[in-house]
Amino acid sequence: MDASRTRALGGAIAAAALVCCAVLAAGCSRSAAPAPQDTGTATTARAAVPMAANDLQSDYLKVIKEVLPSVVQIQARHDLGSGVVYDGKGHIVTNAHVVQSEKTFRVxxxxxxxxxxxxxxxxxxxxxxxxxxxxxxxxGLKAATFGDSEKVQVGQxxxxxxxxxxxxSSVTQGIVSATGRTVSEVGGGTGATLANLVQTSAPINPGNSGGALVNLDGQVIGIPTLAAADPNLGGSAAPGIGFAIPxxxxxxxxxxxxxxGKVVDSGRAALGVxxxxxxxxxxxxxxxxxxxxxxxGPAAKAGLRPGDIITRLGNEPISTVTSLSETLAADRPGQKTTVRYQRAGAEKSATVTLGEQ
Structure with a gap:
């Protein structure tokens, strides 16, 4: 089913402690016999350290208590994944590769x-x-609160x-390590090319698909979908690189x-080939x-024919079907762009107005 997804809660408290040690070391290294005001500063720093750690832990506990009831486990006939309660009417959003071709589920x-x-x-x-x-x-079914993808920042x-x-009901922690990623699913997904994904260091393991990636304001900022595969590990999940649909x-x-009852406006560009x-x-x-x-379709209107070989779309070189899909995923329906192609060995180009997938 999945390519990889999450488990286990975090340890930023240790990181806070390390920062704290650095603060204390800097304060203590000024002199062997600190003046009274130095002593006060060191005492204040020592008091602030556990307070900062406790504040962070309190934030974690508050978010988990608030959001976890909105995250469910979905059991299909042969596969298992996660979902997020979308509204109070019982709608649950998840990944298509979690439901696959199934029609009924146990939640x-x-x-x-x-x-x-x-x-x-x-x-x-x-x-x-x-x-x-x-x-x-x-x-008591509780819908999740979805955040604003435009406000997601690297380092959150x-x-x-x-x-x-x-x-x-497992929880892991990490940071947003990148935004705007375009990734093509392989080996267990739908084969879709997904644009503008949120990259995270939070572990994404099988079964996490369709769950929630949540900020410390208790808002769902993404749906964990897959993890990067490391070819050097035989295609196994690459630790610390997961992706979520914004x-x-x-x-x-x-x-x-x-x-x-269906998708009527995908917002995804298409060439019509x-x-x-x-x-x-x-x-x-x-x-x-x-x-x-x-x-x-767009390609037909631009004059493309079967047998033409597309080599560039806009400013992007096209060498594979995947690169074509990824380029289209970053474009919008109605956008005008240039397609370069070869026909019978001759180089040609045409302006195309992209359609909708």
Missing amino acids: TTANSEEPLTAHLVYSYPEQDLAVIKLDKVPA IVLAMGSPLGLS ASMVKTIAGQIVKE TARTVVDDRYQPAGVAVVSVRSG
């Missing part, structure tokens, strides 16, 4: 002893998101909540599914061959 909330039943509302594999709905809404402390390896995209897609990667005489990827062109 365990943080406050329920017995699993609840739920059914699929709609799955949107192109963005690896899906919404399921509880058949019976239990009393975050907590990842979910059911890694089947261990329900809250803005989650709200956009889940909101449409709840209201319309099916394609495959081609290689050169050294067997290196050399472009994307157009296999078919959708009638009336």
Whole structure:
């Protein structure tokens, strides 16, 4: 199912203690016989250290108490993942690769002893998101609060909540280590190319998919979806590099599914072709061959035909189907761009107005 996701709560307290030691060392190193005011400063620093650690721990405990009841465990027929309560009507948002082709599920909330039943509302594999709905809404079901993706900053402390390896209601901690990542899912996901992902150092383990990446204000800023794979470890998850779908995209897609029963505006750019990667005489990827062109689509209107080999879209070189998908993921429907391609050995270019996936 997953490519990798979260487990176990954090130890920034030790980091705070290290900072504290540095402060104390600096204060103590001024002189062997400090003046009275120096003693007071050192005492104040010593008092501030455990207070800072306790404040951070209190923040963690407050956020966990507030958000964890909104994170559920989802059991499909053969797979297990996590989900986040979207509203008080029993809608739960999760990853499309968690639900796969299943239609019914068993859901365990943080406050329920017995699993609840739920059914699929709609799955949107192109963005690896899906919404399921509880058949019976239990009393006290609490919806999560989703944050503003534009306010997510590198260095923010975050907590990842979910059911890694089947261990329900687990929490790990880390930071936002990057934003705006574009990643293609392989080996167990939907195969989608996802743009503007939040990168985090919080551990993401199998079972965390569809859970919550939460800031210290108690807001869900992303849905943990996959971990980076390290080819040097045989494709195993790379420690400390996980990715989450940003809250803005989650709200956009889940909101449409709840209201319309499907996605009516994906916001994802499309060229209107099916394609495959081609290689050169050294067997290196050399472009994307157009296999078919959708009638009336963007590529057709730009004059592209089956057999053309796309080598550049806008400013981005195109060598594989994945690179084409990643470039399109960063663009918007309606955007005008230049496509460069080869036809019968001749270099050509055309202006294309991107459509919607």
